[in-house]
Amino acid sequence: MLPALAFGTILLALSPGAAEAETPMTAEEFDAYVTGRTLTFGTGGVPYGVEQFKQGRRVLWAFIGEECREGVWHPQGEQICFVYEDEPRTHCWYFWMTDEGLRARFAEDGPGDELYEIEQSARPMFCPGPQIGA
Template identity: 30%
Template sequence: MRNLLIWLLLAQPLHAQELMSPAEFAAFADGQVLGFSVSSGDLYGTERYLPGQRVLWSTPNGRCTGGDWFARGDRMCFRYDDAGQDKCWLFFRTGDTITGMFEWNWAKPIYVEVIDETEMFACGKLS
């Protein structure tokens, strides 16, 4: 919580955004393929949200990895099968716009949107 308060003080432009709870983000993402992009519009990656709190992450170069998501306080955390460390995010909503802030890089927002999996998702379908 202390980190969140410090971050909110430093991130003045984001103060109008509403922090999404992990449950709100899960409801938004459930069954979707989400695209994550940086402010320049370059795609950072895509992620399919599967049943049982599973995810399948894909980078633009086609690298795919599975994982699990879980709530840790007000953060959504991801534990990928090929990574040793949890990756936790805060997600914010402003109208129809969703922004994610990675806990190790609060200064770089990632924009989140539901995408058409047939055009952008590099990994095969898993259920």
């Protein structure tokens, strides 16, 4: 019985994605993956928001159905943190790769606050401005 149990443990340890799911991406890995891409993130089976990652750690973010906001990202330990032009508060996340793509967990909340990549594109985001004449 012990050899079968040991073999199962080895297979689990070697299975694809087992280590990656628990190991946050470094800032260099994150930068290499996201720069030049526009990623759509979802949560709970629905789209959540879209972020365009530009050169120099600059970003453009929009919640689904809302206006775009510019910002920047920077590493903080194992976290990737974002600051946007309209809000001085820093938003930090843990990012890691899975077989299905990029995943993110908000650093300040419990395990339920997780986003996952549902689409990616090399096209820039479309950001309509505020209503004119309103």
